[in-house]
Amino acid sequence: MNSADILRMAQEADVWVAGQEPYQTQLVRFAELVAKAEREACAKVCEEHAADIRRGHDLGISYADVVRLRSNA
Numbered sequence: 001m002n003s004a005d006i007l008r009m010a011q012e013a014d015v016w017v018a019g020q021e022p023y024q025t026q027l028v029r030f031a032e033l034v035a036k037a038e039r040e041a042c043a044k045v046c047e048e049h050a051a052d053i054r055r056g057h058d059l060g061i062s063y064a065d066v067v068r069l070r071s072n073a
Contacts, residue, residue, distance in 0.1 A: 003024075003028050006028050006032075007027070007028070009031075015027070042067045045063075045066050045067055045070060046063050046066070046067070049061075049063055049066045
């Protein structure tokens with residue numbers, strides 16, 4: 001995800017509109033922090049899933065599925 005993606009999503013969410021350039025830097029930094037936190041949370045989910053598999057618990061679900069299930073939490 002790059003700055004253009006972040007600004008496009010902000011426009012889709014009516015958070016940012018063209019002409020608000022003074023706020024662009026803060027918006028991009030905020031999105032970067034949110035993405036970093038989400039990556040770490042997803043990494044922890046993968047680590048937990050891997051630990052279950054190592055203990056012999058076949059959950060019948062992929063890492064990708066486990067990460068996607070986070071949206072239901």
